[in-house]
Amino acid sequence: xxxxxxxxxxxxxxxxxxxxxxxxxxxxxxxxxxxxxxxxxxxxxxxxxxxxxxxxxxxxxxxxxxxxxxxxxxxxxxxxxxxxxxxxxxxxxxxxxxxxxxxxxxxxxxxxxxxxxxxxxxxxxxxxxxxxxxxxxxxxxxxxxxxxxxxxxxxxxxxxxxxxxxxxxxxxxxxxxxxxxxxxxxxxxxxxxxxxxxxxxxxxxxxxxxxxxxxxxxxxxxxxxxxxxxxxxxxxxxxxxxxxxxxxxxxxxxxxxxxxxxxxxxxxxxxxxxxxxxxxxxxxxxxxxxxxxxxxxxxxxxxxxxxxxxxxxxxxxxxxxxxxxxxxxxxxxxxxxxxxxxxxxxxxxxxxxxxxxxxxxxxxxxxxxxxxxxxxxxxxxxxxxxxxxxxxxxxxxxxxxxxxxxxxxxxxxxxxxxxxxxxxxxxxxxxxxxxxxxxxxxxxxxxxxxxxxxxxxxxxxxxxxxxxxxxxxxxxxxxxxxxxxxxxxxxxxxxxxxxxxxxxxxxxxxxxxxxxxxxxxxxxxxxxx
Numbered sequence: 001x002x003x004x005x006x007x008x009x010x011x012x013x014x015x016x017x018x019x020x021x022x023x024x025x026x027x028x029x030x031x032x033x034x035x036x037x038x039x040x041x042x043x044x045x046x047x048x049x050x051x052x053x054x055x056x057x058x059x060x061x062x063x064x065x066x067x068x069x070x071x072x073x074x075x076x077x078x079x080x081x082x083x084x085x086x087x088x089x090x091x092x093x094x095x096x097x098x099x100x101x102x103x104x105x106x107x108x109x110x111x112x113x114x115x116x117x118x119x120x121x122x123x124x125x126x127x128x129x130x131x132x133x134x135x136x137x138x139x140x141x142x143x144x145x146x147x148x149x150x151x152x153x154x155x156x157x158x159x160x161x162x163x164x165x166x167x168x169x170x171x172x173x174x175x176x177x178x179x180x181x182x183x184x185x186x187x188x189x190x191x192x193x194x195x196x197x198x199x200x201x202x203x204x205x206x207x208x209x210x211x212x213x214x215x216x217x218x219x220x221x222x223x224x225x226x227x228x229x230x231x232x233x234x235x236x237x238x239x240x241x242x243x244x245x246x247x248x249x250x251x252x253x254x255x256x257x258x259x260x261x262x263x264x265x266x267x268x269x270x271x272x273x274x275x276x277x278x279x280x281x282x283x284x285x286x287x288x289x290x291x292x293x294x295x296x297x298x299x300x301x302x303x304x305x306x307x308x309x310x311x312x313x314x315x316x317x318x319x320x321x322x323x324x325x326x327x328x329x330x331x332x333x334x335x336x337x338x339x340x341x342x343x344x345x346x347x348x349x350x351x352x353x354x355x356x357x358x359x360x361x362x363x364x365x366x367x368x369x370x371x372x373x374x375x376x377x378x379x380x381x382x383x384x385x386x387x388x389x390x391x392x393x394x395x396x397x398x399x400x401x402x403x404x405x406x407x408x409x410x411x412x413x414x415x416x417x418x419x420x421x422x423x424x425x426x427x428x429x430x431x432x433x434x435x436x437x438x439x440x441x442x443x444x445x446x447x448x449x450x451x452x453x454x455x456x457x458x459x460x461x462x463x464x465x466x467x468x469x470x471x472x473x474x475x476x477x478x479x480x481x482x483x484x485x486x487x488x489x490x491x492x493x494x495x496x497x498x499x500x501x502x503x504x505x506x507x508x509x510x511x512x513x514x515x516x517x518x519x520x521x522x523x524x525x526x527x528x529x
Contacts, residue, residue: 010287015054016097016391049290049298050391053111056136056288057389061103064280065129066266070098071434072402074390087425097390105257105406106133106231108385110290111298113189114378115211115230115252117196117410120259122235127194128281130231134190135284137229138291144192147185151198153242157206160199161186161216161223175220182223186216189228189292196232196249198242208249254378256409258434298388305384306394310454315379315400317453317501318444321363322412323370324503325350332510335503337369347415357497360419363440364500368413375411382407405437412437447501458488459505466512470519475527478520485513 061067073079074096082091109116110133118126127148134144149160162182172178185191191210193199199207210216211230216223232253273279290298327350328340340350347368351359359365386403387395416430429436448454462485489509492502 010055010059010285015051015058049294049301050388052288052290052294053107053298053389054391056290057099057103057107059285059288060107060129060132060136060280061100064132064284065103065125066262066269067100067102067125067260068263068266069100069102069260070094071101071260072099072104074098074398074402100260101406102129102257102260104389105255106130107136108382108389109133109231109255110137110190110229111295111388112302112381112385113227113229113295113299114254114381115232117253117256118231118233118259119236119256124259124262126233126259127192130192130194130233131281132284133229133231134192135281136289137190137295138289139188139190141281143184143188144190147188147190148192148194149185151193151195151242153198153200155199155203157203157218160203160206161210161218164219164221178219178221180218180221180223182216186210186223186225189226189295191228191230193230193232195234197234197236197245201243201246204243204246204249208246208252211249211252250410251372251374253410255382255406257406302381302385302388305387305392307380307384308394311395311397311400313453313457313460314397314445314448316504317448318404318441319371319376320504321440321444321500322367324364324498324500326498327351332507337367341369348417351415351418357499360423362499363443366415366418366420366436366440368415371408371411375408379404379407401438401441404441405434408437409433412440444501459508462512463508466515473519475520475523478516478523482513482516482520485509485516 073092073094075094076096079095080093082093083089084091106116106118106129118130120126131141131144131148134147135141139147149155160183162180165179165181168177168179193207196204196207206216210225214225214227216225323336323338325335325337325340328337328343329335340347351365383395383399383403386399387393390399392399414430414433414436420426421430429439453460462481465481489506492506
């Protein structure tokens with residue numbers, strides 16, 4: 001067993017010797033700061049915050065949350081692989097520094113101040129890790145525990161947000177004279193909602209306003225809430241519970257993390273906690289506690305992490321797979337799954353229509369929906385956070401591949417009756433959504449490489465040409481570009497099946513064609529008869 005004091009110690013050695021030296025991110029607000037603010041900023045700059053974030057991760061993973069799993073895998077070279085059982089289950093031994101999603105994702109959520117759903121059966125540590133995040137953010141255990149909102153069937157809006165003061169209700173001549181006793185948790189930068197799927201529907205709507213727009217409202221009185229990292233817990237990830245979670249509230253959740261089982265080979269750690277009468281949240285080292293200024297700075301630094309254009313292009317190709325629904329409309333712009341959903345048509349009727357495509361290979365047929373702008377924004381900030389955590393100045397391919405499944409867990413609605421899931425060995429993807437989404441990304445990248453889009457992407461070329469500006473572009477040049485768009489679309493239309501990734505490309509080409517058409521008309525008007 002480890003010595004008692006070892007659990008209070010933060011390693012002095014660098015957690016990632018390969019981490020790049022990160023320059024301080026310039027903020028225009030610094031130009032307007034006075035001497036006092038400058039001293040506060042200097043006090044905050046105690047060292048690289050990505051290193052502090054990694055120290056926090058390793059302390060939590062090794063001494064607080066018993067999660068000896070490495071499901072976010074990185075390789076620095078060839079890794080060892082072994083297979084077990086009749087199903088030939090592959091076990092990887094990563095050759096690079098790898099991580100437990102159950103510790104890492106809540107920590108990244110703290111850094112980017114988003115909304116994290118922790119899912120798992122009772123007693124798996126969901127509330128415990130949320131409390132630890134509150135301690136890492138600088139709150140006392142007393143304040144955190146008092147601020148936890150425990151979902152239960154009788155919870156009212158007043159229980160959640162606050163109550164009007166009776167004396168002002170009697171004396172008020174107009175609504176704005178009523179004073180509200182707001183709940184203290186609204187002012188905190190860590191917000192924990194335990195068992196959110198037990199909250200009544202009406203109260204969920206009030207919670208949605210706080211989560212989505214950072215304000216609470218009672219009797220026309222408004223309380224502005226600060227930006228916060230949210231942690232919600234649930235015992236299942238199907239949206240059920242005492243009350244069905246409203247769709248808009250589920251949509252506001254940015255990342256879903258599953259609490260994995262307890263590995264019984266670590267029972268000695270539980271025994272040591274009993275014998276020493278110690279709880280991890282009571283012994284968090286002060287060296288890994290972040291103040292608000294550090295979290296703000298860390299957030300800015302994460303946003304400054306570069307996403308290379310070639311990697312962004314692969315993300316575009318992947319996210320384009322899902323919205324298109326050829327059978328849902330006759331006009332191009334309306335051929336989306338959202339059109340089908342709004343029409344309340346049975347999904348099976350639509351997807352069973354014959355289009356000549358290989359339905360087992362069409363990635364878009366595995367989902368009932370596409371991805372929203374909110375889902376894409378969330379994906380981008382989390383892959384930047386992953387790269388930042390690893391000490392990199394730019395996102396790499398594996399950051400995207402590892403993190404997107406957790407972001408899209410609740411965003412891509414699986415169609416479990418798709419032909420893909422009937423193939424041998426694919427049935428497990430119906431329940432293992434993380435592996436399913438990672439498989440979708442892998443298959444999308446294989447198709448991207450088969451099409452050689454890094455070498456030959458006519459849409460990207462025309463996009464760069466257009467974004468260089470129209471000033472000084474002659475009428476002849478505009479006509480030449482219009483002809484090139486029409487020729488490309490003509491080539492695409494010859495005998496090719498219509499897949500999801502083509503849909504946004506064709507719409508982009510139509511957009512460019514219309515912009516050039518309008519510009520040509522203006523040139524002709526300018527020249528006169």
